[in-house]
Amino acid sequence: MALDSLRFDLSPSEVPTEWYNILPDLPERVPPPLDPRTGEPVDPASLERIFARELVRQETSMERFISIPPKVREAYVALARRPTPLFRARRLEEYLGTPAEIYYKYEGVTPTGSHKVNTALAQAYYNKEQGIERLVTETGAGQWGSALAIAGAYFDLKVRVYMTRSSYKQKPYRRTLMQLYGAEVYPSPSDRTSVGRRFLAEDPEHPGSLGIAISEAIEDVLSDEKARYSLGSVLNHVLLHQTVIGLEARKQLDEAGVYPDVFVGCVGGGSNFAGFTYPFVRDRLKGSSDSRFIAVEPRASPSMTRGAYTYDYGDSAGLTPLLKMHTVGHEYKVPPIHAGGLRYHGVAPTLSILVNHGIVEPVAYHQTEVFAAASLFARLEGIVPAPETAHAVKAVIDLAIKAREEGKRIVIAFNFSGHGLLDLQGYQDFIEGKLSDYEPEELPIHKRLGGS
Incomplete structure (x- = not known):
């Protein structure tokens, strides 16, 4: 096999100049956030x-399409190491004996090892331009926090991170990385x-959750006029910043001479997917493609596969508007x-709409089968997937095996959202x-809604 059929690169000048915004192309409008006190749509200015x-x-x-500011685009190249490469997983294909071709966009080349820096740089830039001095956020595994x-170090902003307690204990080097970049990190x-103290009073060994960490970050922000909150997923502005990944991948897949039959990504809140x-997805919505889109989540937090489509708080303490x-x-x-x-209780409103319309197909896996798939990938392709990314790897392997069993030649592409060297x-x-x-066995949302 020719070497140039295994890796596809772009030059720095080919970093996208615009982000793609899916809102005008969705099959329906996103329901507005609601004020939980009045039940009325939230005035955007209040946010x-x-x-x-x-x-x-x-x-x-x-x-x-929304223009990427020149300083952000420069940071994408200088700091985030964009454009990131696209690889063909040839050894995985051969091991599985599948007629499927497998490609992956590798976001692990960024300094923090994941896709999260794409929106972090954009958010830091806009806050700096507004004169904000401090950013506060939550993080689960630590990719978003780092x-x-x-990004705060790059644009000279102070950063404070509330890290879910289970990850704070499981992943001490993620915490170290954030501190090396100058951030304050708290479990x-x-x-x-007051939110944190309430949950600790209920359970001194509480493992935490992204929802609780969001509540703490927002409470922190509301105590400081010069502080603002930064979110790593779920909301539309976060997701659109991440489309630099797909826009680059389109050029690289064109270079490879393929258009995937199936696209795969893991989902917590939905940003890397x-x-x-x-x-x-825009091609599918326009009717120029019939590709499938597989969204993979953990069975421990099955928002798409077992959850309900309803208004809910974005955090655990009920400080946010209802989404x-x-x-x-x-x-x-x-x-x-x-x-x-x-480990988040919900998913992006835009993604929820696509699931409802059957454009995105959700699947869920246990973490033991996910780690088994990731271990196989590491042995064959040499890169250790982050536990989140491993969910996508598991789905890709299942798709490739099915293609083998059916004798069907398909092209699969997935987002390798981050490496697992700190996991x-x-x-x-x-x-x-x-x-x-x-x-x-039972989900709070079904109990609250009176169903199962």
Whole structure:
């Protein structure tokens, strides 16, 4: 096989100049966030106390393409190492004996090892331009926290991170990385906020969740006029920043001479999945493609596969507006799986709409089968997937095996959202047989809605 058929690169000048915004192309309008006190739509201007002004504008913008500021585009090249490469997983194909071709967009080349820096740099830039001095956020496994930490260092902003307590203990080197970049890092629930103290009073060993960490971050922001909140997923402005991934991948797949039959990505809130797939989902929405889109989540937090599509809080303490999304309920105590970035109770409203219309197909896996698939990928392709990314790897392997059984030649592409070199404790637990699988018997959202 020719070497130039295994890797596809772009030059720095080919980094996209615009982000893609899916809102004008969706099959229906996104239901507005609601004020939980009145049940009325939230005035976007009121969100400017929490988010930077330009990010609030992007949240509801109906512009199909939004220009990337020159300073952000420069940071994408200088700091984020964009464009990132596209690889063909030839050894995995041969091992599986499949007629499928497998390609993956490798976001692990960024300094923090994941896709998260794509929106972190954009959010830091807009906050700096507005005169904000400090950013506060949550993080699960630490990819988002470390991305915002390095973005804050790049644009000279202070950063404070509330890290879910289970990940704070499981992944100490993620915490170290954030601190190296100058961020303050606290385990969540913490004793720094009234929200954190409430959850600790209920359970001193509470493993935390992204929902609780979001609540703490927002409470922190509301105590400081010069601080703003940064979110790593779920909201539209975050997802559209990530479309640099898919826009680059389109050029690289053209270079490879293929258009995938199936696109795959893992989902916590939806940012890496949307960033990779939305430019191609647009083709499907326009009727120029019939490709499938597979969204993979953990069975421990099955928002899309078992949750309800309803209004719910974006955080655990009920400080945020209500969002209409697929959710297991903000009261759900997410088990301490190693894929900390997927330990969220809901998914992006835009992604929820695509699931409802059958354009995106959700699947769910246990963490033991996910780690087994990731271990195989590491042996064959040499890159250790992050536990989150491993969910996509598992789905890709299943698709390739099915193609073999059916004798069907298909092209599969997935977003390799991050490497797992700072997640090796999870792999050690897998090797030693210490991993447990979790699947809720009952979900809070069904109980609240009176159904099952």
